[in-house]
Amino acid sequence: MQSYRSEHPNHVHQLSVCVSKHYWFTNDNILRYQQKKLEVPLAKCGESKKNHLVHYVLRDHCSGVIYAEVCSSRDLNNLDGFLFRAWSRKEEYTFCGIPEHLTIPKTIESVFPEIKGRVSLLGVIFPKVTSGFQSGIRDIKSLESFMSFYLDKPFCELQESMQKISRCFSSEKSRTGNESKIQLWENGINTVNIPSESWLEIA
Numbered sequence: 397m398q399s400y401r402s403e404h405p406n407h408v409h410q411l412s413v414c415v416s417k418h419y420w421f422t423n424d425n426i427l428r429y430q431q432k433k434l435e436v437p438l439a440k441c442g443e444s445k446k447n448h449l450v451h452y453v454l455r456d457h458c459s460g461v462i463y464a465e466v467c468s469s470r471d472l473n474n475l476d477g478f479l480f481r482a483w484s485r486k487e488e489y490t491f492c493g494i495p496e497h498l499t500i501p502k503t504i505e506s507v508f509p510e511i512k513g514r515v516s517l518l519g520v521i522f523p524k525v526t527s528g529f530q531s532g533i534r535d536i537k538s539l540e541s542f543m544s545f546y547l548d549k550p551f552c553e554l555q556e557s558m559q560k561i562s563r564c565f566s567s568e569k570s571r572t573g574n575e576s577k578i579q580l581w582e583n584g585i586n587t588v589n590i591p592s593e594s595w596l597e598i599a
Contacts, residue, residue, distance in 0.1 A: 402458040405584045408523070409495035412453040413475070413504045414536060415441045419449035419543055421468050425551040427543070439507050441469035449543075451536050454482040459581035461491045461566040464539055465558050468551065475508045476596055479515065483591050489563050491581060493588035494518050499525045517598065518591060538565060 402408040417433045427449070436444050448469040455462045463482040467473040485492045498520045500512060512522060542561045546554040566578040575583065 402456075404586070405456055405458045405461075405581045406493045406495045406588070408457040408497045408499065410455040410457055410499045411479075411504060412451065412455070412501070412533075412536065413507070414438060414451055414533075415469060416449040416451060416536075416540065418540065421447040421449065421551055423447070425468070427546050427549055427551060427554060429544070429547055436469075438503055442472070444469060451539065452478045453535055453539070454479065455535055456491070456495075456581055458584065459566075460570055460577040461581045462535055462539075462562055463489075463491055463559075464562045464565070466551075466555060472507075475504075475511050476514055480591055480593075480596055485590060486559065489559055490578065491562075491566065492590060493585070494591055495520060497521045497523050499523060501525050514595075514598070518589075518595065535565075 415434070415436045415438055417435070418429050418431070420428055420430070420434065422428060425447075434446065434448060436446075436448055438450070441448050441450065446469075450467050450469050450472060452465045452467070452473055452475075453462055454464075465473060465478055465481070483492055483494050498515060500515075500522060502525070505512065516522075539561065542564065543554070546557070563578070566581075567576050569575075570577045570580040572580065
């Protein structure tokens, strides 16, 4: 892992949770956009006067495939539940499976201090996160290009469409240029380990 390369799909997953710099919700949960950047750290977003859009993104380092969800800063998603859904089998999206390694930035760990202990129960190893290895920022910029379709619409419409948006993002060309990201993942995956529901119930 010192070379920061993944050998195959589901070898390394990268976790990102961050506050949108441009999108927020009204008191009626309608999505809004503002040009001036909203510089609010994840640890402080619950104290903000605005109700911010918060991104949860899990990225397979080898293929570039992602699974993404959104929530509001006043009602942060349970991180265990997000990872469970990301790693579980899905009807319309083939990406699934527990990785061998998971990168968790310190900004996320400070807000969700129990997450490493919980995920370690699945046998996952945590490599050191470096700025060059964690690529959530560029993924989120790409994801937000889809957000404009949901401007002035209720949060529930965006929330319900996130799996579709993840599929669209992952259908783009991979870095090899010969196949899409999801095709690269599908062609390279062997065994897939799925988390059991009992994992979520462990105190």
